[in-house]
Amino acid sequence: LDSIQNPMGGALKITYESDDYAYVQDRQAMNMMQIVGITKRPVTEDVRSVGHIGNLYTGDSVNRYLYFDNPQGSYITREALQRMISGISNLYFSALVSVTNSEHSENPKFTRVSGFIPTNFDLLHDIGYGEGENRGRFWIKIPIVKIGSDPEINNVPEYSYVSSRGTKPQYRHPYTQAAFQQIMSSYPKLIKPEEESTIDREQTLSVEGIAKALSRFSTSFAEILDGGVFNYLQSQKRCEQMKFYDSYVRLNNPFGKKLGGGSRVKSIVFHDHWGEMQLIPDKDQNFFYGLEYQYEDNHQSTGVAAYEPMIGKDENPFTLPVNYVVQRKLAIDINNYQVEPLGSMFFPSPQIIYSKVIQKNIPRPGVKKHATGFTLKEFYTAKDFPTITNKTAKYAIPKTVVVPLQFYNRSENTVTTTQGFTIEINDMHGKLKSSKEFDEYGNQIISEEYIYQTDANGKLDNYVNTINPSNGSVERRIMGLNYDLMVDASHHYTKFDNGGLQFNINFATYGVPIGITTPLPTITEALTEYRGLTFTKLIQRNGILKENRVTKFGQVTNGINEAFDAASGNVVVSSSSNDFDDRYYTVTLPAYWAYKEMGFESQNYRLTFPSISVSNSSFRFSN
Secondary structure (H helix, E strand, C coil): EEEEEECCCCCCEEEEEEEEEECCCCCCCCEEEEEEEECCCCCCCCCCCCHHHEECCCCCCCCCCCEEEEEHHHHCCCHHHCCCCCCCEEEEEEEECCCCCCCCCCCCCCEEEEEECCCCCCCCCCECCCCHHCEEEEECCCEEECCCCCCCCCCCCCCCEECCHHHHHHCCCCHHHHHHHHHHHHCCCCCCHHHHHCCCCCCCHHHHHHHHHHHHHHHHHHHHHHHHHHHHHHHHCCEEHHHEEEEEEEEECCCCCEEEEEEEEEEEEEEEECCHHHHCCCHHHHCEEEEEEHHHHCCCCEEEEECCCCCHHHHHCCEEEEEEEEEECCCCCCCEEEECCCCHHHCCCCCCCEEEEEECCCCCCCCCCCCCCEEEEECCCCCCCCEEEEEEECEEEEEEEECCCCCEEEEEEEEEEEEEEEEEEEEECEEEEEEECCCCCEEEEEEEEECCEEECCEEECCCEEEEECCCEEEEECCCCCCEEEEEEEEEEEEEEEEEEEEEEEEEEEEEEEEEEEEEEEEEEEEEEEEEEEEEEEEEECCCCCCEEEEEEEEEEEEEHHHEEECCCEEEEEEEECCCCCCEEECCCCCCCHHHHCCCCHHHHCCCCCCCEECCEEEEEEEC
């Protein structure tokens, strides 16, 4: 809606602007920042390289300083700079990393590698301004990977993230470590791509075939000497480079203003066109009136997003890792993660609500005295009452049986597991918190506040006083709380049986050759079974208005909801105060307390009568 034309000639004009927000629920809004350079230490030379490709490591040297252009191409204060890394405990990255040796390939192949780096940023030393030719940029210093002394033995951690480098242990770039893990778990053919391309499955015995086999054996032996797959990949200079143009790191929004993609009303102006309605039109008599709206507080948006869309969730601050390790004895462990939030399908839809909105009259040109004040409206948001998730510890009963006999080989691998999850949502996002009127000097004239019932921790409290209509007693009961329980049961069963018979013939010479035949049976059995039970509880919590407080010229009066009807949730007893702090009580009795026939239909839901006698168009109950 852009404008409304009045039949008398006036017009209403509405102006919009892009909406923005500073928080997603109770977490700072984040942005994926494009990497423009990478170095070993802060430098003054231009970090942009030819082809927009940089080295993650060179030999034993790890390049851990990542450069970015300043957001919006403007200067940012030290406070805004530190805000970008403040509170980040898992640094998310998504980068294009080479998976082939760049020296031996004219067109090295790049693949998307993403992951999380555990961090504990030092606000003074782990972020800074670019200098020299890098003015207009900033850098961050990320942790590096420290390789364990015995990476393939499970009595020590295979690797850890450290902020400072020592002398003896081996170190690796986090992007390289993630790329190695991805190659081993998802693309094992890339470990030795040149061998995969030369293997002939149908080749016959020949000198050339024997030479190729010996070559493959030598490279496999080299892998063992290097100390495992990861060390072999690094010795071959794999996952050494990164493309900048499509590589990003997720940081906090520095300005507290992230565009939301929607729009909001900036101003509403009414043009009376009074001069044009005169007998002799005079445009100087045209006048306009209107309102303008402000959505900022201390130069930061007051917008709060209930959630961010699932598409493009890389920027969503709720996207965090749940790490797990698959341990393998005498082999490199598989380190992977699942992405939070668990149960994201139950989270609220993306919607921006502003915690503070200031409504002011559009100032008149030349008017310096007797200006009007402004109205401040405050709203509850998902920042005050975020979605709460929780989970129980996973309970698992594994069973592994192995019988490795020559004639009978049996393996049995089964597990039974169960776990529970809870997701708690509420309806507070967008409810009015207060409305306040101020004069032109900023002095408060009148305010009205809406206070909802909370516990000592600031969470919604749904225990209220209810009145039992049968005896008038006051009981403490839960109201405005809905539960849904979903159970998922999974069962996967795989069984493999194989049998055979081998013959062994021994020859002995007793004058004449005599053959002795010995049958050898072979039986192979494999059983894999998974049984899982998952409980998901969805809790919908509705806010309960406790008090309505009005302040007028310093005098405070309030109304309190004292007791409720347990069946309908309506207020039965309320109290209010006057200017002399006297309290008045109001009692509203539901009609069904006195007349049962006016009760709820739910009391007769699925009511059945076992026997009814019908005679002469009338019926009679047996009792």
